[in-house]
Amino acid sequence: MLLYHMFLMQGGYSHFRKFEKVIPEWQKKMVNLPTVSVFIPAHNEEVVIGNTLRAMSRLYYPKDKLEIIVINDNSSDRTAEIVEEFTRKYSFIRLIETIAPNKGKGKSSALNEGLRQSSGDVIAVYDADNTPERMALWYLIMGLVNDPESAAVVGKFRVINAAQTWLTRFINIETICFQWMAQGGRWKWFKVATIPGTNFAIRRSIMEQLGGWDVKALAEDTELTIRVYNLGYHIRFFPAAITWEQEPETLKIWWKQRTRWARGNQYVVLKFLTQFLSLKRKRIVFDLFYFFFTYFLFFFGVILSNVLFIANLFFDLNLTVGNVALILWLLAVLLFLAEVMITLSIEKTEMNGKNFLYVILMYFTYSQMWIVLVVYSLFLEMKRVIFREEVRWYKTERFEQKNNGGTK
Structure with a gap:
């Protein structure tokens, strides 16, 4: 996995x-x-929706060809009231309310409501905590106009509250690696990218052909990605389109958000691997196997290794850690540090001594937390399938934004 990500890092750097x-x-x-x-x-976005709509009002795009639609999904706070203030000031901003059967069912249902009540040739999606840079939407549309074989164009997202806590610093490093390894690297080498939950544009004709978003998918973006590729189109990664988003500042909120992500990706893997023979576009099989290794084989291999190591401390299992194993482990750590730091160098100001120390700490803490989280998520997903439980969407809690990245 480390060697593969080094390969992706090289591709991402080349794309940059x-x-x-x-x-x-x-x-x-x-x-x-x-x-x-x-x-x-x-849904209950009064803390951030004002900053988001201010950034939307500054988007560089002809206003007579643009409609900003806030889909208020069963909010109980001042979200609707704040949005209405913007609708009175800007004619291209609209507020719609979800109605049954889409009301209060989560992001996918809200997006389907928006699809039903909108008219644009292109659909762009932003989360309620996002402040896109002024040219972000222009670049997304530029990608679609110039690449007729692309069903969607996805941009880059950065962490607006990266300096707030130790956790947001880890997430900042993680998201930069995702942008340039998973997105940039896979696009360079395989012409494959994943639709994220925000900062992407997709042709309406494609969404209507697919029948909208899957309301059972907690990771609606990954699920949509597979279906788009299966139609025969590709998804372009164009990092000129930049948005800034808020990330969890506490471990409790991070755990809930990432559990939803992991469960969503596990759902996608199991859903489409069972349809393996009926998939028309075999290119997407590569992504399915990548997720399968990430969320199943790789993690269970690490868990087995850890269990054996700990058990050997208390019981003689006749296992020894030889010099070759120690050298390999040291090389693995150095490889992790090298690929992450080279990736951070792509973003100005991010390759520095402080981040180097955080990357070292990240290897022994944040990266290990993911192992526990994936096991927990798999348990919840198996329980849902066995007992046929209803999928429940968790909306990430927001914090007051102390700066605004949507002004460039």
């Missing part, structure tokens, strides 16, 4: 060096622009 070169040529085709509906699903 080249992706902007197409912009001058692509800019020439930005004439007959499509209409765009931007969806912002919102």
